[in-house]
Amino acid sequence: MADAWYGGPANTGERVKYVEPTGEEKAGLLRYKRPPSTWxxxxxxxxxxxxxxxxxxxxxxxxxxxxxxxxxxxxxxxxxxxxxxxxxxxxxxxxxxxxxxxxxxxxxxxxxxxxxxxxxxxxxxxxxxxxxxxxxxxxxxxxxxxxxxxxxxxxxxxxxxxxxxxxxxxxxxxxxxxxxxxxxxxxxxxGGNLEDYWKPQDEFEAHPVQGRAMLTSNLFPDISNCYLPLDNNRGPGYRWVNPNMAGNTVLTGGFIAEYPSGRYSKAHHHGSGPVLICVKGKGYSYTWPKDEGTMTPWANGKGDLVQRLDYGPGGMISAAPGYATWFHQHFAISKEPFRVHAIWANINVGGGGAARPASDDGMVAGVGAEITEGGTAIPYHMEDPYIREYYQSRLKENGAEYAMPPEIYTPAGSSIKIDY
Ligand SMILES: [Fe+2]
CATH class of the missing domain: 2.60.120.10 (Jelly Rolls)
Known part of the structure; x- marks a missing residue:
C-alpha cells in the first residue's frame, strides 16, 4: 500500500525505469529534492x-x-x-x-x-x-x-x-x-499502583550521568516559580534542573533554567534541535553559524550573520537553527529573572550524545566547557566586545541593573568546568 502517508523516499508511488550508466558516467542525479517526510x-x-x-x-x-x-x-x-x-x-x-x-x-x-x-x-x-x-x-x-x-x-x-x-x-x-x-x-x-502517579515530587537527585540536578516528577505544578537549584554552569548564578518525567526516554534531555536579572550566558555551539521556551521574565537570544571568524562576529565584520530574538513568556527560539553547528547565547533583560524551559527530541544532542562512541574514561567536555578546555563555550573574556556593550544598553532601556561579576572576564574567573 504505497499511499502518501506510507511515503518515504522509496515509496513515492512513481516507477521510473533505471538506466545503467556507461563508461565513467555516474549513476543517479546530481541534485534532487527532499521528498516530504511522513511527518x-x-x-x-x-x-x-x-x-x-x-x-x-x-x-x-x-x-x-x-x-x-x-x-x-x-x-x-x-x-x-x-x-x-x-x-x-x-x-x-x-x-x-x-x-x-x-x-x-x-x-x-x-x-x-x-x-x-x-x-x-x-x-x-x-x-x-x-x-x-x-x-x-x-x-x-x-x-x-x-x-x-x-x-x-x-x-x-x-x-x-x-x-x-x-x-x-x-x-x-x-x-x-x-x-x-x-x-x-x-x-x-x-503501570502498577497509579494512585500517586501525578503527585508532584520535590526531591532533587544527581543526574546519574551528568551529576547535575534532576527531579523525577510527572507533574510540575508551576515551572515559572518552582525552586531551581544553583548550577552556575552557563554563567554565574545560573539555576538549573533536568525534569525526568513519565519514564520518557527521548523527551528526557531538557531542562528548566534561570538567569538572574542583569546576567547572561556564555555563547556555546552544537547542532540543531533544542528549543528554548520562556516561562518567566524577558530576554533575548543570539544565534549564529559557527564558521571562520564567527567567534567574535562583529569585530570580524560578520555581525550580519547573528540573528537576535527578543522573547517573553510563551515565546520560543530554536537554539541552533542551522544545518551545521551554531553558536547561541541568552540574555536576561527584565528586572525579574529570565527563566526558560529547554527541550529537544533528537537523541544525538546534549548529555546523552548517542552518536558519540561509548567510552569508560568519560565524554569530552561538551557544550558547557570552554573552547580553551576542549569544549564549545566561548569564555566571557574572549567574547566579542559588542555583546556586553549592546547588553548594557538593553538593560538600561528596561530599567534593570547590569550584574555580571567583573572577575568573570578574566581567564581565571571564567574557568567553570562541566562535563556536558
Ligand atoms: Fe545550547
Missing amino acids: DIFQKEEGIPIWSGIGISDSRTLPREHWERMGALGTYIQLIGTNNSTGMFVLEVPARSATRAHKHFYEERYIVVEGRGSTEVDRDGSSAKTTFEWQPWSMFSIPLNATFRIVNATSSPAVLIGINTAPIMTNLMKSKQFLFENPYVPDERF
Missing part, C-alpha cells in the same frame, strides 16, 4: 496552520484553527532546525470544553501558558483512571500511549504548548494504526 504529510493532513521560523516572541499570537483530531483549536510550530525531530504545537481548549479522549504511541509533554483545568489519564478503557489539575505554567507529560483528555471547565480558554516525538515515530513507523490504535501501554511508564 510533513501528517502535519498537512491535520488541517491546522503550520508556522515556521527561528522563533517567536510569544506563541500565543499565532492563529489557532479547528483541530478535528484533538477536538480543540491549534497550530503546529516547526522551528527551523527541528524538522523531523521535535514536534510542537499550541493547543487551545476553549471555555467549558475538552479535547477528545485519545492516545498516541509517542512521548508528549505539555506546558500550560494560560488557563486552568484538569487532565484525565487512563490505560485505554481500564478502571484505573487518574486525574490531576493544572494552572498557568504547570508542566506534565502524558505516559506513552495512555488515553487522555484535557478538560477546561472554566469560562475562559486554556492555552497549552505541546512538545512531542511524533516526527520521529511517524517517520519510523509510517502507520496510523501503530501510532493511534496500538493496545500496548508499557508498565514501565504507566
Whole structure:
C-alpha cells in the first residue's frame, strides 16, 4: 500500500525505469529534492496552520484553527532546525470544553501558558483512571500511549504548548494504526499502583550521568516559580534542573533554567534541535553559524550573520537553527529573572550524545566547557566586545541593573568546568 502517508523516499508511488550508466558516467542525479517526510504529510493532513521560523516572541499570537483530531483549536510550530525531530504545537481548549479522549504511541509533554483545568489519564478503557489539575505554567507529560483528555471547565480558554516525538515515530513507523490504535501501554511508564502517579515530587537527585540536578516528577505544578537549584554552569548564578518525567526516554534531555536579572550566558555551539521556551521574565537570544571568524562576529565584520530574538513568556527560539553547528547565547533583560524551559527530541544532542562512541574514561567536555578546555563555550573574556556593550544598553532601556561579576572576564574567573 504505497499511499502518501506510507511515503518515504522509496515509496513515492512513481516507477521510473533505471538506466545503467556507461563508461565513467555516474549513476543517479546530481541534485534532487527532499521528498516530504511522513511527518510533513501528517502535519498537512491535520488541517491546522503550520508556522515556521527561528522563533517567536510569544506563541500565543499565532492563529489557532479547528483541530478535528484533538477536538480543540491549534497550530503546529516547526522551528527551523527541528524538522523531523521535535514536534510542537499550541493547543487551545476553549471555555467549558475538552479535547477528545485519545492516545498516541509517542512521548508528549505539555506546558500550560494560560488557563486552568484538569487532565484525565487512563490505560485505554481500564478502571484505573487518574486525574490531576493544572494552572498557568504547570508542566506534565502524558505516559506513552495512555488515553487522555484535557478538560477546561472554566469560562475562559486554556492555552497549552505541546512538545512531542511524533516526527520521529511517524517517520519510523509510517502507520496510523501503530501510532493511534496500538493496545500496548508499557508498565514501565504507566503501570502498577497509579494512585500517586501525578503527585508532584520535590526531591532533587544527581543526574546519574551528568551529576547535575534532576527531579523525577510527572507533574510540575508551576515551572515559572518552582525552586531551581544553583548550577552556575552557563554563567554565574545560573539555576538549573533536568525534569525526568513519565519514564520518557527521548523527551528526557531538557531542562528548566534561570538567569538572574542583569546576567547572561556564555555563547556555546552544537547542532540543531533544542528549543528554548520562556516561562518567566524577558530576554533575548543570539544565534549564529559557527564558521571562520564567527567567534567574535562583529569585530570580524560578520555581525550580519547573528540573528537576535527578543522573547517573553510563551515565546520560543530554536537554539541552533542551522544545518551545521551554531553558536547561541541568552540574555536576561527584565528586572525579574529570565527563566526558560529547554527541550529537544533528537537523541544525538546534549548529555546523552548517542552518536558519540561509548567510552569508560568519560565524554569530552561538551557544550558547557570552554573552547580553551576542549569544549564549545566561548569564555566571557574572549567574547566579542559588542555583546556586553549592546547588553548594557538593553538593560538600561528596561530599567534593570547590569550584574555580571567583573572577575568573570578574566581567564581565571571564567574557568567553570562541566562535563556536558
Ligand atoms: Fe545550547
